[in-house]
Amino acid sequence: MSVDEERRSTRVKRLPREVRERQILDAAVRVFSQYGYHNASMDEISEVAGVSKPMIYAYLGHKEDLFAACIRREATMLMEAIAAGVTTEQAPDMQLWHGLRAFFQFVGEQKQSWRVLHRQATSQGGPFSEELLAMRGRAINLVDALLVRSATTRGEAPAKSTEALAAALVGASESLADWWLDHPEVSDKTVASWLMNLVWMGFGDLVTGTVWTPTPE
Amino acid sequence: MSVDEERRSTRVKRLPREVRERQILDAAVRVFSQYGYHNASMDEISEVAGVSKPMIYAYLGHKEDLFAACIRREATMLMEAIAAGVTTEQAPDMQLWHGLRAFFQFVGEQKQSWRVLHRQATSQGGPFSEELLAMRGRAINLVDALLVRSATTRGEAPAKSTEALAAALVGASESLADWWLDHPEVSDKTVASWLMNLVWMGFGDLVTGTVWTPTPE
Numbered sequence: 001m002s003v004d005e006e007r008r009s010t011r012v013k014r015l016p017r018e019v020r021e022r023q024i025l026d027a028a029v030r031v032f033s034q035y036g037y038h039n040a041s042m043d044e045i046s047e048v049a050g051v052s053k054p055m056i057y058a059y060l061g062h063k064e065d066l067f068a069a070c071i072r073r074e075a076t077m078l079m080e081a082i083a084a085g086v087t088t089e090q091a092p093d094m095q096l097w098h099g100l101r102a103f104f105q106f107v108g109e110q111k112q113s114w115r116v117l118h119r120q121a122t123s124q125g126g127p128f129s130e131e132l133l134a135m136r137g138r139a140i141n142l143v144d145a146l147l148v149r150s151a152t153t154r155g156e157a158p159a160k161s162t163e164a165l166a167a168a169l170v171g172a173s174e175s176l177a178d179w180w181l182d183h184p185e186v187s188d189k190t191v192a193s194w195l196m197n198l199v200w201m202g203f204g205d206l207v208t209g210t211v212w213t214p215t216p217e
Numbered sequence: 218m219s220v221d222e223e224r225r226s227t228r229v230k231r232l233p234r235e236v237r238e239r240q241i242l243d244a245a246v247r248v249f250s251q252y253g254y255h256n257a258s259m260d261e262i263s264e265v266a267g268v269s270k271p272m273i274y275a276y277l278g279h280k281e282d283l284f285a286a287c288i289r290r291e292a293t294m295l296m297e298a299i300a301a302g303v304t305t306e307q308a309p310d311m312q313l314w315h316g317l318r319a320f321f322q323f324v325g326e327q328k329q330s331w332r333v334l335h336r337q338a339t340s341q342g343g344p345f346s347e348e349l350l351a352m353r354g355r356a357i358n359l360v361d362a363l364l365v366r367s368a369t370t371r372g373e374a375p376a377k378s379t380e381a382l383a384a385a386l387v388g389a390s391e392s393l394a395d396w397w398l399d400h401p402e403v404s405d406k407t408v409a410s411w412l413m414n415l416v417w418m419g420f421g422d423l424v425t426g427t428v429w430t431p432t433p434e
Contacts, residue, residue, distance in 0.1 A: 140396075161411045164403070167396035168389040168412055175388020179357075179381050186381070194378045195385055198416055 017059065024049045024056055029070050033112035037067055067116075068131055074113040075135040081106040082142065088149065093200055095146055100173070100192040107177045108188040114177060136174075140166045169199055234276065241266045241273055245287050250329035254284055254345075284333075285348055291330040292352040298323040299359065305366065310417055312363055317390070317409040324394045325405040331394060353391075357383045386416055 015023075027049035031040045042063055046053045060066050085102030086095045107114045117132070143166035172195060180191050232240075244266030248257045259280055263270045277283050302319030303312045324331045334349070360383035389412060397408050 136392075164393055164396050164400070164408065164411055165415055168393040168415055171392020171395075172385040172389035174392070175353075176381055176385040178388075179384035183381070191381065194381055198382055198385055 020051060020055070021059055024051050024060055024066070025070055025073055027051075028066050029074065029112050029116050032067060032070060033115040037063075042066075070116055071131040071135075074110070074117045075131065075138075077110070077113065078103070078106050078117070079135070079138055079142070082139075086146075092146065092149070096143075096200065097192070097196050099143075099146070100196055101189065103173055104177065104180070104188040104192045107180065111181065114181070118174060118178060136170055139170045142166075143169050172199065237268060237272070238276055241268055241277055241283070242287055242290055244268075245283050246291065246329050246333050249284060249287060250332040254280075259283075285345060287333055288345060288348040288352075291327070291334050292348065294327070294330065295320070295323050295334070296352070296355055296359075299356075303363075309363065309366070313360075313417065314409070314413050316360070316363070317413055318406065320390055321394065321397070321405040321409045324397065328398065331398070335391060335395060353387055356387045359383075360386050389416065 024045070028040075028045050031045045031048055034040075035044070040063070042053055042056065045066070046056055049056070056066070060069050082099050082102045085098040085105075088095070090098065117135075140163065144163045147162040147166060176191060176195055180186060241262070245257075245262050248262045248265055251257075252261070257280070259270055259273065262283070263273055266273070273283070277286050299316050299319045302315040302322075305312070307315065334352075357380065361380045364379040364383060393408060393412055397403060
C-alpha cells in the first residue's frame with residue numbers, strides 16, 4: 001500500500017457508516033437518473049461517490065439492491081417533504097394546496113430523485129414497481145385522510161369515494177409531474193395551482209354534495 | 218401423420234391469417250394477464266390458442282414481440298372505444314363524460330386487457346413502457362383537443378395549461394382504474410361519475426376563468 005493509498009484508506013475509514021451510505025446513495029441517484037438503471041455502472045457510481053466498489057457491495061449490496069435503496073430513500077424524502085408542508089390546523093383546501101406545493105417543489109428541486117423514482121423505476125419494472133406501489137399506497141392514504149377529515153370537520157359522513165378520489169389525485173399529480181419534466185419553463189407554483197384548480201372544486205363538491213349530472217339526451 | 222392429425226392440420230390451414238392471429242392474441246392476453254409476463258409460457262399460450270408454437274413464432278414472433286403486439290392491439294381497442302363514445306357535436310362536458318364512460322366501460326368489460334396494458338406492461342418496463350408511453354401520448358392529445366375545442370367554442374383563446382391538465386386527467390383515469398380493479402363492487406358508471414365530478418368543475422373554471430386562490434396567511 002502506498003502512502004497515498006494508506007492516507008486515503010485511513011480517511012475513508014473515519015467516516016461513519018451513515019455518511020458513507022449517504023455518499024453512495026447520492027452518487028447512485030445521480031448516475032441512475034442520468035444513464036437509467038440498465039446503463040448505469042457500479043464503476044461510475046463508485047467513482048462519483050469516491051467509495052470503492054467492494055465497500056458499496058458491503059454496505060448496500062449489488063446494483064439491484066442499491067437501486068431499491070435509492071427508491072426507498074427518495075420516496076421517504078418526498079413523503080416527508082409533503083407531510084412537512086401540511087398541518088391539520090389548516091383549512092382543507094389550504095392543506096391540499098400546501099401538499100401539492102410541497103410535492104411540486106420537491107419534484108422541481110430534486111429532478112434527479114423524481115426521474116429515478118418515477119421514470120426509471122417504472123421503466124425497469126420488476127421488484128422496483130413493488131417499492132413504487134408501496135409509495136403510492138402511502139400517498140393515497142395521506143390524501144384520503146385529508147378528504148375524510150375535511151368531510152367530518154363539516155359534520156358529514158365521509159363519502160365512500162374518498163379513497164378512489166385520492167387515488168385519482170395521486171395519479172394526476174404523478175402524470176402532471178411527468179409532463180412538467182418536459183416543460184421546465186413553467187414554475188412549480190403554477191403547475192401546483194393548475195392541479196389545485198382542476199380538483200379543488202370537485203373535492204369541495206364531494207363535501208357539500210353538489211354533483212354534476214349528465215344532461216338528458 | 219395420422220388421419221386425425223391430418224384432418225386437424227387441414228382445418229387449421231383453412232383459417233385466414235388474421236383469424237389465426239386474433240386467436241393467438243386473445244390467448245396471449247388471457248395468459249399474460251393471469252400469470253404476468255415473466256411467468257407466462259409460450260406452451261400455455263399455444264395450448265389456449267389451439268395454435269402450435271412454431272406457428273405462433275412464425276406469425277407473431279417470440280414472447281417479447283407477442284407481448285408488445287398485445288399491448289398495441291389492446292391500446293388501439295381502448296382508444297377506438299373512447300373515440301366511438303365521443304362526438305364533437307356534444308357539449309364539452311358531455312364529451313368528457315362519454316369519454317370517461319367509454320374508458321371505464323372498456324376497463325370493466327376487458328379487465329384482462331387492462332391488466333396487460335397497465336399493470337403487466339408497467340411492471341415489466343423496458344420496451345413495453347415505450348408502447349405504453351405512446352398510448353398515453355395519444356390519450357393526452359385527445360383530451361387536450363377536447364379542452365382546446367371547448368375553449369375556442371366559447372370564443373376564448375385556449376389556456377396554455379390544457380395539455381398539462383389533459384396529462385393530469387389521463388393520470389387520474391389510469392390511477393382510478395387501477396384502484397377499481399381492487400374494488401369491483403363499484404359500477405363503471407359510478408367510478409366515471411366520481412372522476413367527472415372531481416374534474417369537471419375544474420375544467421369548467423379553466424374555460425370561464427374562475428380560479429381558486431390560496432387565502433392569505
